[in-house]
Amino acid sequence: MEIILSNIKMQVNEKIYVKDPETSVLGKKIIEQSIFLIDSIGFDNFTFKKLGEKIGSNESSIYRYFENKHKLLVYLSSWYWSWMEYKLVFSTTNITDKKEKLKKAIRIVTEKVTNDISTDHINEAILNKIIIAEFTKTLHTKEVDEENKEGFFLIYKRVINRVVAIVKEVNPEYPFAKSLVSTIVEGSLHQHFLTDHLKTITDCNETVTTTQFYLNLAENVLR
């Protein structure tokens, strides 16, 4: 994974940013450091002013890249799902056994990310922590419908539908493929969150993983 992705640019919808952060040093610094800052203080407490101080730049310079912090979070999320799609496609294409293919796909989308150093300025492990803690906020706004029309969530939906296609190969008769996969993808983020914060309502931990739970679930549902 490390070597393969190092030179590939993740595709992110142009409407999400004012100026593409990948095209300049400052832009990359904004992305790199916003990940650390959001992880440490939480998205609600995160402001462009604080980020500016952290990277030694002016608040107004950051506004030239992103309209507001919500769009920045949408950008980070899009990047994450784009990266996830890559991992998914790359590690499932050559598997001929349908069940094995699905197992691999579920592993990819439900496993916690540990240090994958595939890209220079983005720490995927910490970005994964942000997605677990904050991704839901990109969707739960009054503007979802408009932003969905603009294509802000396209990559996320594409990841889901790629897994749906694999599910349908395994069991074409199962009538809830989409709901099953969206439940697995969103649910695994939730289970990771519960493992970290509300342990009394989850069975997942370091030994029994979220991935095991969903592998078992999918197998039972699709047999």
Place this chain on the structure above:
Amino acid sequence: MEIILSNIKMQVNEKIYVKDPETSVLGKKIIEQSIFLIDSIGFDNFTFKKLGEKIGSNESSIYRYFENKHKLLVYLSSWYWSWMEYKLVFSTTNITDKKEKLKKAIRIVTEKVTNDISTDHINEAILNKIIIAEFTKTLHTKEVDEENKEGFFLIYKRVINRVVAIVKEVNPEYPFAKSLVSTIVEGSLHQHFLTDHLKTITDCNETVTTTQFYLNLAENVLR
């Protein structure tokens, strides 16, 4: 349901509010109208000033009931889950068949709420809409752990664990009862959200319901 609950006060943790809104006319007005206002403009755009204008009261008066809008949302959520617990207990206690009991429980926690007029000043159908759109925000904060220690999410966790107990009656061998139920409860809110906003990644709609999907899921997983 209507008659039974009309005189029962939902239990909400005292630490959530400054002054119990159930003890005064203004308090009840705050609860009643905040539900309508959050539903119409969204929680992110909701402010105590706007609520004050709506109910013809001063902003500062609202602060005497709730420290901030986050606590108000936690209050509404607690009330909701307390009400859900009531419905759950009431409609499952006399069912002797274990599988039927579980089916009923899943129906209760996954069905969309349509006009249940059990309480005078709280519109449960609209509160259910708020829970679908905003409940996740009560958990996804930097203060989750402290608030969890204070008992802010006790009722929610209790609802989950009541269903877990029923699951264990049906199949004591199944090793992921907690994760299954937390996935169903949280996942059903998510599926309702997808039905409303991201239809391409769900199978649930008016004819094929979220409830049917989860009934099918639970049956397959626990057989």
Place this chain on the structure above:
DNA sequence: CATAATTGATAGTATTACTATTATATTTGC
């Protein structure tokens, strides 16, 4: 009816979420 408690009105602070302007630095194209 007096006292206590509640609510309303006003004012004020710090922070957030921006926008606009201008000066300075850095790139790039010729």
Place this chain on the structure above:
DNA sequence: GCAAATATAATAGTAATACTATCAATTATG
């Protein structure tokens, strides 16, 4: 290598948010 274009920094300013404090007016209760 220099001029022109572009990017960034610094400063200032506005409106809204998220409160807190004070005091007067109203309402409840013993």
